[in-house]
Amino acid sequence: MKNLFLVFVIVFLFSCQKREQNKMEFTREVAEVMSEIERVEPPNWFIGFKDSSLQLLVKEENIGASIPSISYEGVSIEKVNKARSNNYLFIDLKIDASTKAGKFNIDFTFTDGTKKTHTYELKSRDKSSDDFIGFNSSDAIYLITPDRFANGDESNNINTALKETDIDRSDNYKRHGGDLQGIINHVDYIADLGFTAVWPTPVLLNDMAESSYHGYAMTDFYKVDSRFGNLSEYKKLADKLRDKDMKLIMDQVANHCGIGHWWMKDIPFDDWLNNQKNYEENINNWNDETNIGSNHRRTTNQDIYASKADLKGNNEGWFTPAMPDLNQRNPFLAKYIIQNSIWWIETLGLGGIRQDTYPYPDKYFMSNWAGSIMNEYPNFSIVGEEWSYNPLIVGYWQRGANNRDGYESNLKSPMDFPMQKAIVEGLNEQESWDQGLIKLYEGLANDFHYASPKDVFVFLDNHDKTRVFTELWEDVSKVKMGLSYMLTLPRIPQIYYGTEILMNDSANPGDHGLIRSDFPGGFKGDAVNAFTGEGLNESQKDMQSFITKVLNYRKSSKAIQDGKTIHFSPSTGTYFLFRIKGDETVVNIINKNDQPITISLKRFEEVGLDGKKVKNIITGDTFIWGDEINLSEKGSVLLTTKI
Structure with missing residues (x-):
């Protein structure tokens, strides 16, 4: 006991x-x-960059009344910058080439003697800068609006801490519940179609009162919107794509943020935003479009006669009252945006960036932004959105352009809105077959203006434009002609989700909510499942098959990816395009004749196909290229010498 x-x-x-x-x-x-600091951005950094500088944005109450210190080998504070708001510090660090990965404390000693500490981490990089390979003309890109593609995790549909909590699939401007897991679940479907890269529209936090589903009004540049998932799932998507030898392209926005961005409650500097004084003086009446000072005259970037007032209206005006226009001439904001892009490249192992509203920000900042990225990652790719149908304007933004004002954009890939318009208008032209096809022909003939035509980013529709099936009057043969032409051009092609099953917005053409309709089969209870084919009609299944065959051929076609291009001006309602590399020749015949027609092939002797066997890429049929060819129906004929 x-x-x-x-x-x-x-x-x-x-x-x-x-x-x-x-x-x-x-x-x-x-x-x-x-003792932890409210916010330090970037939230971590990496060792081994060419640029040894790092600027930390520190947000904490009264942090301006503190002195920061760091004791970590290889890391030194070069300068401490105060802001208008005493709740910010911008700390310039230098990271020596010999610095090791690890964690260290940043100590803040306040004037009243109190101290606060933040633990910061420098991480090792997964691969060298040269190993970040961007998209190019060998790729085919699948564009997705994540909220409308597939709901892979219903538990994240609603976050009551955010302003917009409704899920309502009957409302085209409400959230529908699609997420990152939904994309992850269907990577195999996208890969089997033949795509080699995926571009989701933005998935960062959009804590806005309404219409937050599209992602372009970001309220935190470092945080994934919980309704799409989390950073781990974003990384999982990138990893799964890499496992399939596919690339993830991130949609970024340097021009603006959302009005609900966390810094809008405490703006760091007087010039953090464009038209900031006007905003701060009229904050209670800021829903009025007349306040924002925008004219959207993008050509002022090139116009040698443009007034300063018009140029200012484009570069400094707000995109909408709900999207504050960022002033990239503020050096701290400029550094913030550049570092944010680099952080995401490293964190996700990106295969490219798509930059929204490219001609709206300060163009010299955009040159510096793109140049900083390409200097660090010489094999990377960036595509910029310039919504102009004028190839002179589009070409101005491409790296290597011979611009009159000497401007160098450092941008590899502008978006080819001119070709999109030429294809749609050319295929819809009824008065004269040849006249319509000449629009395609001359659209391609304009390539003399581009510094690198094969790096131009071409598409038939996207998340902002009427769906191509609608634009082509729901004529399947026209859609096939348009797609086959686009996919055999010396370009980087992009196809919008749902094009493969003829999704349309015919009920209200051009309506953004309708353009971004739900992909059938991506949501519980869907009667049709396009992922499995259940419920699709024969035309939809045929279009899926057509795209699959063309894209999977394109994957291994050096002629399409990097070959010589020869085309012949349209005649008798037909247009012949040839892509040639080595012993591979690909022929695309666009035929607008409703009745059977026989075409003499003597005109094309210079291509050197006489007596050679060619195969139809879609049907698999073979024949010998001889004196003539019989075209039995309207549409596209794709031929190859690879048997």
Whole structure:
């Protein structure tokens, strides 16, 4: 009994000691949390960059009344910059080439003697800068609006801490519940179609009161919107694509943020935003379009006669009252945007960036932004959105352009809106077959203006434009002609999700909510499942098959990816395009004749196909290229010498 009592005493004393240790650990954890800084961005960084500088944005109450210090080998504070708001510091660091990955404390000593600490991490890089390979003319890109593609995790549909909590699939401008997991679940479907890259529209936090589903009004540049998932799932998507030898392209926005962005409650500097004074003086009446100062005259970037007022209206006016226009002439904001892009490239191992509203920000900043990225990642790719149907304007933005004003954009790939328009108008032209096809022919003939035609980014529709099936009057043969032409051009092609099943917005052409309709089969209860083919009609299945055959051929076609291009001016309602590399020749015949027609092939002798066997890429049929060819129906004929 005595021994039992002794054991009891020992256990009691041990439990008391354990409780005291737990209490001390809890107190220490609370103290560490209490001393943690509200926000430090970038949230971490990486060693081994060419540029040894790093600028930290630090956000914390009264942080301007503190002195920061760091004791970590290879890391030094070069300068501490205060802002208009005393709740910010911008700390310039230098990271020596010999610096090792690891964590270290940034200590802040305030004027009243209090101290706060933030633990920061420098991470090792997964691969060298040269190993970040961007998209190019060998790729075919699948564009997705994530909220409307597939709901892979219903548990993240609603976050009551955010402003917009409704899920309503009957409303085209509400959230529908699609997410990153939904894309992850269907990577195999996208790969089987023949795509080699995926471009989702933005998935970063959009804590806005309404219409937050599209993602272009970001309220945090470092946080994934919880309704799409989290950073781990974003990384998982990137990893799964890489496992399939596919690339992830991130949609970024340097021009603006959302009015609900966290810094809008406490703006760091007087010039953090364009038209900031006007905004701050009229904040209670800011829903009025007349306040924002925008004219959207993008040609002022090139116009040698443009007034300063018009140029300012484009570069400094707000995109909408709900999207504050960022002033990239502020050096701290400029550094913030550049570092944010680099952080995402490293964090996700990106295969490219698509930059929204490219001609709206300060164009010299955009040159510096793109140049900084390409200097660090020489094999990377960036595509910029310039919504102009004038090839002179589009070509101005491409790297290597011979611009009159000497401007160098450093941008590899502008978007080919001129070709999109030429294809749609040319195929819809009814008055004269040849006249319509000449629009395609001359659209391609304009390539003399581009510094690198094969790096131009071509498409038939996207998340902002009427769906191509609608634009081509729901004529399947026209859609096939348009797609086959686009996919055999010296270009980087992009196809919008749902084009493969003839999705349309015919009920209200051009309506953004309708353009971004739900992909059938991506949501619980869908009667049609395009992923499995269940419920699709024959035309939809045929279009899926057509795209699959063309894209999967294109994957291994050096002629299409990097070959010589020859085309012949349209005649008798037909247009012949040839792509040639080595012993591979690909022929695309666009035929607008409703009735059978026989075409003499003597005109094309210079291509050197006489007597050679060619195969129809779609049907698999073969024949010998001879004196003539019989075209039995309107549409596209794709031929190859690869048997």
